[in-house]
Amino acid sequence: MAFAMTASFHFIRPEWLALAPVLMTLWWLVRQRIRERRQAATVVAPHLQSALTVDQGSSQRWFLIDHLTLLALCLVFATAGPTWSQQNSPWFEETAPMVIAIEVSDSMRSNDLLPTRLDRARFKVMDLLALRAGAPTALIAYAGSAHIVMPPSKDIAVITPFLESLDPAIMPEPGTRADRVMPLATSILGAEAAAGTLLFINDGFEPLDIDALAEFAATPETPSMSALVLGSDEGGVALLPDGTAVTQVGGGLLDTRVDSTVLNRVTKAAGVQVVRSTVGDRDIQRILRASESNLRAAEDPDAQWKDQAWWLLWPALLLSLLLFRRGWTF
Incomplete structure (x- = not known):
């Protein structure tokens, strides 16, 4: 059954997938900017850097742009309409x-x-x-x-x-x-x-x-x-x-x-x-x-592919709620 699902998996509206490489490109550019800013911070005098840096003990690896990109990708794949089964008319x-x-x-x-x-x-x-x-x-x-x-x-x-x-x-x-x-x-x-x-x-x-x-x-x-x-x-x-x-x-x-x-x-x-x-x-x-x-x-000539986008709405909703963590959006 799992093989049959994999074989029939496709997207109902694949044109929306064109947004995925755009999002990944934007994510990479913003990530580059963040890396450059961090590198620039190393040229500041140590006594000034400690005064200007908030939350010195943190070593942040996950940024808001990562979160937003993952949320956007979930929405893009959901909009593209993943499907692997048909519904008879x-x-x-x-x-x-x-x-x-x-x-x-x-x-x-x-x-x-x-x-x-x-x-x-x-x-x-x-x-x-x-x-x-x-x-x-x-x-x-x-x-x-x-x-x-x-x-x-x-x-x-x-x-x-x-x-x-x-x-x-x-x-x-x-x-x-x-x-x-x-x-x-x-x-x-x-x-x-x-x-x-x-x-x-x-x-x-x-x-x-x-x-x-x-x-x-x-x-x-x-x-x-x-x-x-x-x-x-x-x-x-x-x-x-x-x-x-x-x-x-x-x-x-x-x-x-x-x-x-x-x-x-x-x-x-x-x-x-x-x-x-x-x-x-x-x-x-x-x-x-x-x-x-x-x-x-039997094969129904009028069968429609079932849009399974709702499976991706749950992680998208969870990611949306996490945006309201203190320090990210307020």
Whole structure:
């Protein structure tokens, strides 16, 4: 971090630095005059010199001109505007784009989270949208295929009815193909992809997803990825609206267990921040922090360099107060 600060250090108004050599030249000239006066004093008779000299015991090495020059240099460097960090524009910070990709598969009908994982996902999305008020959010639904439900919108009221209508029965292909989501998310975000976030809300990933996620993460100008994973490692029973249990191909109840091993591999291979769903909003707060971290890492074309002149105002103020020492200004 210290290296990064040093590499980016510069002055916003460097033209003011032209005063520094002028000040140093004036200081040197005045110092020369003081030295010449002291040398001239040695030619005066000793008995007269002792009568004419005030504070004979002092051997002054620091003069008022030294003090004034140091104070002036502080003010010159402060006016030049030292800086080493940028501040994003308010527009950039308030409009961090996010694409939410909700898994709408039969496993999301599981009742290990009441009423179901899919219902809990809807609640989490609404909480997230409320905290992101004013920021554009897009919605994708995916199972065996991925589809844009809502393009980027800042209006929560517009997104809500589409969110509530999501159901595995309307998805054209069964399955959980997370790899189908990523091209859609990139096309939605467009030029803002690097500053955006792709948030998966699902009950885990398939082992086949890992390579696709890692390849996507390694591609330049793509959004960062996070995942809010709902469900328990033990799983539950996925129930259809009529109350019958969902079965898998070949017979038996649908396996709805969350594979923590796969989640760890996804994090390690693709850098996806995986957050397990919790009661309350701790999980949503973690997602928001990850999104904000990605935004800070992205380049804002309208970012302004932060003027750090105030760091030099403190020594300048201290030097100004010391001017009022007795014998210097009065």
